[in-house]
Amino acid sequence: MRLAALLACLAMPALAQPDAHIVVLGEVHDNADAHLGQAAMLDALQPTAVVFEMLSPEDARRIDAERHLAEVIWDAGNWPDYALYAPIFDASGSARIIGAAAPRESVRSxxxxxxxxxxxxxxxxxxxEQPLPDDQQTAREALQFAAHCEAMPLEMMPGMVDVQRYRDAVFARAALEALETFGPPVAVIAGNGHARTDWGVPAMIAKAAPGVTTHAIAFTEEQTDIPYDETRVVPPAERDDPCSALKTN
Structure with missing residues (x-):
């Protein structure tokens, strides 16, 4: 059943190669089927470069130079197992590997x-340098509060929104630099929150480089009204309640 649902998702006509300079491929980080969908897109795109949310620039340079080190370098980080992401690396082919993760110590600032x-x-x-519109700031703080299991103080949410904006801009800058260096198309591998077209990486690219076209595809576990150019629903991953450790009796 799970395989059939995934194949139906990947067989949809819109899976054909988007005509865009930069294609943002969103994911649920621990969902193997989402990564298979991303890999299928990379195989269709044949990108010149793949920008990873999960890799630092230095780790990406090491993997780019010696692909056989990918698993060792990956598993030294804090992301789900390399086995989930191996199809993405396999489908990347000869594309350059670019890292866009900022050091956690720096991001805290x-x-x-x-x-x-x-x-x-x-x-x-x-x-x-500009504050967000009030309605967007409020909506984003509410999303951050929910994403952190409503377990963090509300007064921390503006900072969480700032971090998200910063990271979206870093990913967008890395993609634009890759586009300038290697040519189109460039792919970006990141969480679905970064792929949304209203305020994620595509919006950042549109502001910084209006002549650059983007196409955002989210691989989600359910239908959503969050704006993407395409949404692909994959079977939910089996996981424990991510909020259980934060819940109190």
Whole structure:
């Protein structure tokens, strides 16, 4: 049943190669079927470069130079097992591997200093120097509160939103640099939250480089009204309640 559902998802006509400079492939991080969907897209795209949310620039350079080190380097991080992501690396072929993860120690400074200070001179190009509209700020804080199991203090949510904005801008900048260096198409592997077209990586790219076209495909576990260019529903992964450790009796 699970395999049949996945094959039906991947067989849909819209899986054909999007005509875009940068294709953002969203995921549920621990869902193997989402990664198979991303791999199928990479096989169709044959991208010049693949930008990973999960890899630091240095780790990506090491993998790019010696692909056989991918599993060892990957498993030294804090992401789900390499076995889930192996199809993505296999489907990447000769594409350059680009890392866009910022050090956690650096990202913490965003809480106090804001996203523009850490991002650097290009912050205005990506809109990081401007506050969000009130309605978007409120909506994003609510999403962050829910995503963290409603277990973190509400006063921390503005900082969480700042971190998300910072990371979206970093991924967008990495994709644009890859596009300039290697040409189209460039693929981005990131969580579904970063793939949304209203305020995620595609929106950041549109602001920073209006002439660059994007196409965002989310591999989700249920239908959603979150804006993407395409949504592909895959079978839910089996997992424990991610909030159980934070719940109290």
């Amino acid at each position: 965003v809480y106090g200093d804001g996203p523009a200070a850490l991002f650097g001179p290009d912050a205005a190009r990506f809109g990081l």
